[in-house]
Amino acid sequence: KIANPLMRELLWARYFPEASISDEEIKKVGRVIDLYLEFREQLLARPHDVKIKIDKLIYQLLSSHLEIMLNKSKDIELISNFIFHLLRERIVIKDDSAENRDIQVFIAVRRAFAKDDIAFLKFHLFEQYFGRITEENVHTVAGNFAKGYKELEGQMHYPIKERIISYVKKQLPPFLIFAEVLRKERGGVRALIGNITEFRNSIFATADARYKTISKKVRTAIVRSVIFILLSKFVFAFSVEAAYDNIVLGYIAWNSLIINIVAPPLLMVISSLFIRTPDNNNTKRIYDKLMSILFVDKPELDRPLVISLKPERRNPVLNFIFTFLWWGAFILIFGYMAYILNRLKFSPASQGVFIFFVAIISFLTYRITQTASSYTIPARQNFLAPVWDFFFTPVIRVGRRFTEGLSQINIFIYIFDYLIETPFKEIFGFLEKWFYFLQTKREEMG
Known part of the structure; x- marks a missing residue:
């Protein structure tokens, strides 16, 4: 129910070229959505000693998972990995572990070079701690999630992260070219x-x-x-x-x-x-x-x-x-x-x-x-x-x-969203279904 209209809207918005998404990929999108909805139910069913905005987190993880799955270009991933391995030894945090240093360098490279937003960063850290979520491990991940979430949030709010990001940005011009x-x-x-x-x-x-x-x-x-x-x-x-x-x-x-x-x-x-x-x-x-x-x-x-x-x-x-x-x-x-x-x-x-x-x-x-x-x-x-x-x-x-x-x-954003963009999507959806109906009738005539 969700996968088809979601993919149609992504195609309308030109996130992907027309006809570049196959029916099999749409089915795969549907399975991933169902998987994260199941993960959400598992989290809601368990008491947590940490405050988690579960719905927001699920949206972040799901949207990032889908974008990585549908994006066929891996250039950014390859260069990001190259930059990470080149810079990690050039950054020293005197009173913290090498593991935390590596995580912060990883975050800095993803933010500065790959331009990852908060959702993507959380998704990458989530995968570092729990691996890619699947039907086989969803129950285990939900059970261990509270502990991992504390660590994830700690890394996202690391006290000196901006200094590391600033250093990484200064090294980027050759890699960008x-x-x-x-x-x-x-x-x-x-x-x-x-x-x-x-x-x-x-x-x-x-x-x-x-x-x-x-x-x-x-x-x-x-x-x-x-x-x-x-x-x-x-x-x-x-x-x-x-x-x-x-x-x-x-x-x-x-x-x-x-x-x-x-x-x-x-x-x-x-x-x-x-x-x-x-x-x-x-x-x-x-x-x-x-x-x-x-x-x-x-x-x-x-x-x-x-x-x-x-x-x-x-x-x-x-x-x-x-x-x-x-x-x-x-x-x-x-x-x-x-x-x-x-x-x-x-x-x-x-x-x-x-x-x-x-x-x-x-x-x-x-x-x-x-x-x-x-x-x-x-x-x-x-x-x-x-x-x-x-x-x-x-x-x-x-x-x-x-x-x-x-x-x-910013009131202009709300005006655009509710008075212009939403009606436009509805009209566009109606026209697409109408053209499909006309095409079907034409095919029936032979």
Whole structure:
């Protein structure tokens, strides 16, 4: 009952090419769905000493299982495994086991390279602990699940996971280009690597194509961000600022209102002018790294990451100085903005909205810059980087919090889902059945 409409919707959404899913695969999908429903019943029938959102977990495991089963390309899996084995020995957690280190490196590679979401990560960890769930072991897995679930959640919330992910991301540019070459060459990779000239040409051509794609993504992200800022700013301007001015001041301060509408999108456009995509020198660095990775026993990568699970005891004086500087940066940046806005006669509401959008723009610009530099191997540390970090990291962090909050209450998503997407699916389903009915009648006529 579920498998047929599910596969039909996936085909409509172009997750898979038309007619690429056979009837046998649809039956297999049905069996997997039944298996996870049985697993759900087994979990619900057992008391647990840990709080588990069973339905959400089942959706995550089932959706990941089906995607892996139906996705016939294994390139991502092969490269992910290669990266994992290359980097695992270059990461040292001084006060934790090698097993936990390996799990965290695995998670970091899956997140940074394979772009796995939470559902996929949980599925991979689930398989590490219990193996692939089958009709034969479903009862055993359900019985031992509570213990494994505690370990799974512990790994998902590992205290220093972000530092490991950040390190892995910095190593990825050569692997991202090499993965593209593998996809293009398929069975001819060994011969290509054997011909250094052809291999170099392929790396440079692939990198150039990816840079163009990244440039297009960056431009699209900038346009979307400007539109998002502009529309959101209109809503805030007339629902918050104008209302506040009317109630408190008795009139609308049009000067500050117009500045508040125009300035944030303009700031976004100006910020975008400083975003740079990789160049030919970057491709040379990628090629040199790849040659080292493929042909040298101990390839030249970044120096190893040595970290501790428990933070090292810091000198109390230094700790006080660093904390003072951190909060000082907050007060300096936001205080200076408030001072300038005060001089421009902005009301408190207008000031709050302006600072709110400046923080969001800072975070959006940071995210777009990260996208633009996803294939970049820095030649050297920019001497201005520490100054940039000192002044802008507080604003970016605040913008991240604001953006995460907005994503939870984005009314446009609900409007699209309930007023547009759902009726469209129903109409599309009706038309598909109608065309099938007409085809049947035509076949009956011979």
